[in-house]
Amino acid sequence: MLTKNVKSRLFFISIFLIAILCITIIFTNILKENLLYFKTPTEIKLEDKNNLKKLYRLGGLIKENSIKISGQKINFIVTDKKNEIFVTFEGPVPNLFLEGKGVVAEGKLVDNNYFIANKILAKHDENYKPPNDGNKK
Amino acid sequence: MILEFLKMNGYGIYIWLSYGFVFLSCSIVYFKVLRTLKKYENAYKNELMKLDAKDRDKIAKNSKVARYVLSSLKETV
Amino acid sequence: MFKFFSPSKLFKIIDWIINSIQSTFFLFLITGLTFALVISPPDYLQSESVRIMYVHVPAAWLSLSIFSVMTILSLLNYIFKIKNFKIFNKCLAPIGLLFSATAVITGSIWGKPTWGAWWVWDARLTSMIFLMLLYLIFIITLKFIKKDNLALMIISILSLIGVVNLFIIKYSVEWWNTLHQPASITLKGDISVHSSMLIPLFIMLIVFIVYSALIFLMKYKTEIIKMKKKNLNRL
Numbered sequence: 001m002l003t004k005n006v007k008s009r010l011f012f013i014s015i016f017l018i019a020i021l022c023i024t025i026i027f028t029n030i031l032k033e034n035l036l037y038f039k040t041p042t043e044i045k046l047e048d049k050n051n052l053k054k055l056y057r058l059g060g061l062i063k064e065n066s067i068k069i070s071g072q073k074i075n076f077i078v079t080d081k082k083n084e085i086f087v088t089f090e091g092p093v094p095n096l097f098l099e100g101k102g103v104v105a106e107g108k109l110v111d112n113n114y115f116i117a118n119k120i121l122a123k124h125d126e127n128y129k130p131p132n133d134g135n136k137k
Numbered sequence: 138m139i140l141e142f143l144k145m146n147g148y149g150i151y152i153w154l155s156y157g158f159v160f161l162s163c164s165i166v167y168f169k170v171l172r173t174l175k176k177y178e179n180a181y182k183n184e185l186m187k188l189d190a191k192d193r194d195k196i197a198k199n200s201k202v203a204r205y206v207l208s209s210l211k212e213t214v
Numbered sequence: 215m216f217k218f219f220s221p222s223k224l225f226k227i228i229d230w231i232i233n234s235i236q237s238t239f240f241l242f243l244i245t246g247l248t249f250a251l252v253i254s255p256p257d258y259l260q261s262e263s264v265r266i267m268y269v270h271v272p273a274a275w276l277s278l279s280i281f282s283v284m285t286i287l288s289l290l291n292y293i294f295k296i297k298n299f300k301i302f303n304k305c306l307a308p309i310g311l312l313f314s315a316t317a318v319i320t321g322s323i324w325g326k327p328t329w330g331a332w333w334v335w336d337a338r339l340t341s342m343i344f345l346m347l348l349y350l351i352f353i354i355t356l357k358f359i360k361k362d363n364l365a366l367m368i369i370s371i372l373s374l375i376g377v378v379n380l381f382i383i384k385y386s387v388e389w390w391n392t393l394h395q396p397a398s399i400t401l402k403g404d405i406s407v408h409s410s411m412l413i414p415l416f417i418m419l420i421v422f423i424v425y426s427a428l429i430f431l432m433k434y435k436t437e438i439i440k441m442k443k444k445n446l447n448r449l
Contacts, residue, residue, distance in 0.1 A: 009293045017374050024378050035390045037336035059391055094330030096259060104393055121329045126398040128264060129408035130255035142252075145262040151327050152265050155320040156251075159269045163425060166312055170429055174436045181443045202225050202442050 038104045041083040045112060058085060058115055059104040059123065067099055078103060078115075089117040096122035181206055225438065228431050235428040246421040249414035257411075266324040268414055272422040274317035274342070278380055280310040280426070281345065284352070285373035285380075292370040303369065304356050305433035309426045311349040318342055329393060337386035338394035341379055348376045 028035060038059030039047075047056070058078055066077035074089045076099075087105050097103060102123030107116050145152050185193055185207060197204045250268035257264035284303050291299040321339070322332050333339065352372055359365040387396045398406045407415065 006293055013289060013293060013370065013374070016371065017377075020374050020378050024382070028382075032390075035337050037334065037393050038391050040391070059393075094328070095261075096328055097330075098259075101259070119331075121331055121334065121393060123393055124259060124328060124395055126395045127406045128257050128260075128267070128398060128411050130410055131258040145265070146256065148261060148263040148265075148327055151263055151323050152251075155266045155269060155323040156247075158319055158323070159273070159316055162312060162316060166308070166429060167425075170432045170436070174432050174439075177436050177439045177443065181439050181446070184443060184446050196446070200442060200445075202438060203446075205225050205229070206439070206442075 040080040041078055041085045042080055044085060044109065044115075045083055047109070053108065055106065056109060056115075057104055057106045058087070058117075059102070060085075062097070062099050062101060062103050064099050076103075078105065084113070085115050086113055087115045087117050089120055091118075091120075093120050094122040096124055098122075101125075178206065225435075228435055228438075232428065232431050232435065235424060235431075239424060239428065242421045242424055246414075246418045249417050254414040255408075255410050260328055263324065263327045264411070266320055267411075268418040270317055270320040270324055271415060272419040273313045273320065275419065276422055276426060277310050277314035277317055277345065277349075278383065280306055280313065281349070281376055281380060284310065285377050288366070288369045288373045292366050300356070300362075300366070301434070301437045303352070305430050305437065307349055307352045307356060308433070309429050311346065311353060313422070313426075314342065314346040314349055318346060334393050336392040336394055337390045338383065338392045341383045341386055344379055345376065345383060348372055348379065 038057035041058065041060055044056060044058055060078040060080045063077040063079045063084065066075075068075045072090050074093065076087055076089075077084050078087055079085075087107075089105065089107075097120060102125065104121040104123050105115065105117035106119040106121070109115055143149050143153070181203075185196070185203060188196070193207070197207055246268075250265055254265065254268070256262045284306050287299040287302050287306075290296060291303070318339075321342075325334070326332050352369065355365055355368045355372070359368065384397075386392055387394055405412065
């Protein structure tokens with residue numbers, strides 16, 4: 001069964017697969033910045049603060065009891081349980097924008113702790129359950 | 138009640154849009170595949186019928202598929 | 215005139231399966247839709263929009279598994295030169311394309327009410343689009359490249375790229391921050407979907423599998439007849 005031709009083709013395929021794997025790993029490492037759809041508060045705080053014009057996506061959980069609505073403005077705190085960033089946003093939010101749930105805000109940093117968003121996306125988790133089951137878990 | 142079911146608590150449009158898309162695209166694929174199948178089946182039948190009886194016999198003896206297609210032809214005729 | 219008591223077994227079985235699926239599929243469909251649209255409860259967070267999951271998730275699963283099957287077939291085809299596998303791939307690829315497109319489009323429709331955007335370029339969604347493109351190139355190669363060896367070569371290379379992409383699709387939600395949520399049902403066996411939603415999901419998965427079996431067998435039958443017709447012309 002394993003004739004010389006079969007062996008050579010097998011060899012070729014394995015080499016090719018390894019090559020593709022290496023290329024993918026290298027590229028994903030180079031492109032790591034772009035592959036991350038958002039940055040957590042901790043990662044944002046490590047950013048170069050001279051670059052305030054840069055558009056960031058900040059992602060994390062909305063801190064419990066932190067949503068404050070004053071007129072058109074919505075203020076809330078995004079946390080990753082280590083660091084927190086204040087966010088201000090003006091406009092409509094998705095239905096799933098709720099305290100304790102995930103959020104991704106797109107916008108600019110004002111300073112280390114303050115973020116002005118121009119777009120809000122809700123990020124939900126992998127749990128699915130009926131409403132009356134919510135407390136049991 | 139039916140209206141309520143269609144509305145789906147305000148998410149109706151998204152739900153029906155996605156189910157409609159799935160249903161439509163799957164049906165289109167199904168009917169396209171069915172048509173191609175029928176087309177080739179008929180073409181094959183026609184070619185078999187074009188041959189004279191002796192050749193057809195010989196092919197039917199050797200090829201099970203030919204035999205099967207011919208038998209289904211015989212049923213429909 | 216003709217006595218046909220023992221037609222080709224395989225051909226007959228294929229034909230029988232096609233007929234029985236055609237006559238019972240409506241039943242599967244109605245059961246699946248009843249569970250997905252009526253019996254299953256709304257989600258605690260997403261409310262009714264969770265019902266899109268019952269078409270989105272099976273389509274995504276099947277598009278991934280069909281690609282893995284195609285990869286194995288084309289690599290075996292390339293290494294051991296087994297002709298039959300090319301036909302299998304030819305029959306499988308359109309189903310994969312259909313399901314990957316279905317997953318992308320229903321996902322997009324689902325994203326609007328839940329995330330608040332039709333589309334985002336996060337790692338999961340982008341790699342899924344890439345899978346769709348791979349299916350497309352696969353089909354074009356199988357259809358238009360007549361030189362068998364060349365087609366086989368291209369297909370094998372595509373499968374290798376695709377298999378790496380499959381892992382990226384699968385693990386993108388764990389490796390990188392994505393808007394798409396992590397898997398609810400993992401290979402390790404962790405399930406974070408409530409049973410009242412899991413049952414409809416699996417019924418819909420069966421409906422999708424039966425549908426793909428039907429399309430696959432119909433396409434396979436077409437290919438057999440095509441081959442027979444060619445043999446006839448050679449006579």
